[in-house]
Amino acid sequence: MEAAARKELILEGLCCANCAAKIEAKVKELDGVSLATINFVNKTLIIEAQNTANINEIIDKTKAIVNRIESDVVVKEKTILKSEKKVLILMGLCCTNCAAKIEREVAKLPGVKSAVIDFTSQRLIFESDGSEKVNIIVTQVEKIVNRIEPDVKVLQEEKGKKVKYHAHDEEEGSIKNELIKSGIGAAFFIVAIVFNFSYWTEFALFLISYLLIGGEVVLKALKNIKNGQIFDENFLMTIATIGAFAISEFPEGVAVMLFYQIGELFQNLAVNRSRKSITELMDIKPEFANIKINGEERKLDPDDVRIGDVIIVKPGEKIPLDGKVIAGKSMVDTIALTGESVPREVEEGSEVLAGFINKNGLLEIEVTKEFGESTVSKILDMVQNATSRKAPTESFITKFARYYTPVVVFSALAIAVIPPFVIPGASFSDWVYRALVFLVVSCPCALVVSIPLGFFGGIGGASRKGILIKGSNYLEALNSVDVVVFDKTGTLTKGVFKVTKVSPQDGVTPEELLTFAAYAESYSNHPIATSILNAYQKDVDKEVISDYEEVPGQGISVKVDGKEVLAGNYRLMVSKNIPYENVDTAGSVIHVAVDKNYAGNIVISDEIKEDSKEAIRALKGIGVKKTVMLTGDNKSVASKVGAELGLDEVYAELLPDQKVERLELIDKEKSSKGKMIFVGDGINDAPVLARADIGFAMGGLGSDAAIEAADVVIMTDEPSKVAGAIKIARRTKTIIWQNIVFAIVVKVVIMALGAGGLATMWEAVFGDVGVTLIAVLNVMRVLKTDNI
Template structure:
């Protein structure tokens, strides 16, 4: 009752059904039968009168009956609208126009308008329902059941009731319902619903299994690490559903436009009815034209199709593993002027390898570096840990020194691992090899030497940047904490416009602010979604790469690209531009048809039912056109 009261204040006559309520299908069936029956009665009567088989009085009775039966719901909605003070509602305008036609003796017109309007409503409902099902089909990936392993056997339960630590069984052909770690079995996972990648991923014991992935081959047991509400698939779906709340400028414009369009057309209708009569022209003819204006005063084609087009574009992007958090970001992607990139892991592979150890105490430097670096998630630290393995030394009181390195206590001895800036702070004047990254080690106040590492650009980095240029991105900038020689080398190999080296996290954010000031359009920052969270938030659009299961990435980024494929960035831009092109087409189509019929009506060259056909036709064409944004 509360929901119904609220809905009636927004749109009188809105009808709510409980999920699974069979009366919904019965009501749809009744509306279809009634509309088809009225349309058949109207057509038969029209033909019989046209050939003189029945008289005008008989046809008038049938037409009035058709008008009342076909327009019953519309008339009731109009009366509800009057009670709620809604005099610009579609039902009210349609009722006034057709009742006016009856009063001036245009029975055929009144019946035709109500029949066409009812047919149009059915077609609109079908088109909207079909498009929503297609969009929700792309986004609704949540599994409906989880097989929990218990001492009594396997129990099927709702995924929402599964607790962290429970072990669930996932069979071939099933979706993984919750995030977890594989504890038994091995299989291949189809992660295309999350990443857009069609190549299966092989997982074994100890591997992370993300919810929403499809198990292809073997049965696996997964120990749950996140509740259903915290799992990847749930957070992605919530994010996509929330995307509708972040309106594109075009959506906000249409909302404002609709607010003024209907009153203006109604004012024109009043002028069309009154002024000619005051000038002594035929009152019946001009009242009829004014009523036709009233039929055209609804901007429903725009109000329905524009948001649908935006959501279709977001749905298309999600099918390619590109998660866009709002229509505003989708629209802004079509206006990108400057794009800044983090280097490591974004433009480069982010998988460093140790190429040299420069030290007179190689064994000690390996042990000290492992003891410190194996406690860090930094790509350089991971490379050192991977190369040297664990250490028989244990570091305690480990501290990250942002943009410089880390420190720790080994035994009772202070140790440091970091770049040349950290060494400078410690009083050591060191040089880095040209074109390489280095980790310098200080132990017990002594400089032990440095470990040299290399990273290489991703295979498609250069072609992606070239394609961005072709799409109109004026300026590409690389922001990195690496020294100048490394930044210069990578920037040159990728043909970037500029680079900025030796940057701390706060320096990157300041650079993005500067780029925004200098930009003629939208400024984008692309990073890993974890180490660059403040910079991602500061950019007009923050894009994170490869962190589909990361809380930080989902919160800090406006767009999340699953996997590390850079080519999805220009793909996202193409989806954005195609979507906005369809938005413009729908605006032109809807307004063009209305303006054309309004002009014809003003000069007495249009019938009222033409107006209904134009109004409904524009709406249906715009809705169908919006579905094109689902595919690229």
């Protein structure tokens, strides 16, 4: 069997989104092509052929198609240096400082283009130059992890397999062993405190207790020092507790290690609980698919089902793949994907998405997308990889922790050494104790653990509301929105056009006018064209159509059975010097001319979404300074929609490139730190979505190009979810900053008290482990988005 081939073509000069869609459709029809997709934003066409034998022939035919549809576009082949993306699970990773070290070292490995650790999901994602290097890199990663965190297991994420982030049997066994050792150590500790022994007997009991409770911490610190990894929490606790023994504070040395270990246990349980809660939000991947083959049912993994296969979904089961219902009727629960609690009715002909839950009826569904291309797969990929795009706050805290710990260690050293030589009568042991208190409280875990959890929790909570945010950086940017710019059709309006009026000129019948318009629009995929073809309700004989030409921003020129037909807006009539009838209506007007003679006009109406007025009101209610609408529709329609919704500014009759230009001008008017959102749904919106600070795509009905270009995807097509996303972002920021302020204030206070001799190691342990535990528990509140 021949190997499949993949080619990427650059379409230089491609500026017509409609033409891009036609090129894509035509290339898909070529024999031997298994995939063809155009990214309008970067003007690339990706083609996958079923085998390598005829790839050059396909490329030649593709060039001919492009030349026929867009003669000015230059087609160039791009050599693809395919990079390999690999995901490893670092099972048992609970030290954020160690995670940062692993990330830095992996990123420096030869052949690694990028590497990022998502501490929340314990995933290491790296991208290499090619697949042949992956196994070598994985081996090197295992060595790095083993050196920095010997207890962490490196597992390779298997395609289609879910990873559970709560403790497995082996981890539970390890926790049990630690509890037994700590329990025995605590018993020695209590005996040494309660009974009055000689100095050396007491020392021996405390030392045994210390080794049982904290021996592993000391061992880790020594291993890390040997490997050049000095400044971490193990080092801080080891120095602090050994220092306590050195100044004969045996009870406090053991007690600090005991409560540190207990605190670490509760902290890890809290972190694991947070991880589990967050990942369960996206536990929407179907486990299996019942496929119908020759009248019999077989249970398969969704990854093994192909386009065109028929699957059976029984009541209570998840729909495993995107498809079309070919038999049956039922109610489906869509809350996992859209956040909508009201079930949706589906029947024969209805489109359904993977992740919907079938409530009551038996459904037979013809698969229209493989699982890797399905909506649920894209959602899972978006959410799982969202934290790889780190927010500025998150990145700053990571860098801060890297330099903070060494500074604290040297500050503690200064506290221990300088005062006894400077202050008359100062006790060396007293200042060493103060320095040890300073060390214990200084660990930045509360910040570096809770902040990534906070952002991931915000992204997970938003996803349950049908709002998919592609990165922590976008979630944080949503806190600074000044301007929200909307597209009209399909965003603020339903995008479902209907022919509401046919007005022919004398000598032309309504049927003739509609026929000319339908033939002119037959190659277009615009909603207006679709509405005209739906009203025509007959097959179009494309054999009689020739000289098809789309005039950007105006309409279409075509010959139908030898007659020149023009169909478009008033600008097309003006450009061709054809007198036309001016129509004042809330709908879109398509003027038609035949052989330079005006034949009449067709009015097409679009309804405003019920949710749109609430969306604008909600945005103004949360302090957005300006709401704007950009549309290619005529000024009359745009003005009426804008006035009804209460928009601040409306700009109409814009071409796609003019939308970008207008967006640039709007961008200059906002404040220097303010952000601008653009909300759109169509392929024509892709350039504007990419240009905005934050691009929102209407994902439920939106085009793949718009979703690809956007930073946030709204699955329900409700514009009010824009305000919802901003509210979630603000709530997330509030909780994260509560943790930052709380942690810093408590630590600074205890550090100051410790340095002043007013705090003991008991307060220091609370300032480290206790603060971290409280911060992690506070993060759990991010998940509660019921009132948003």
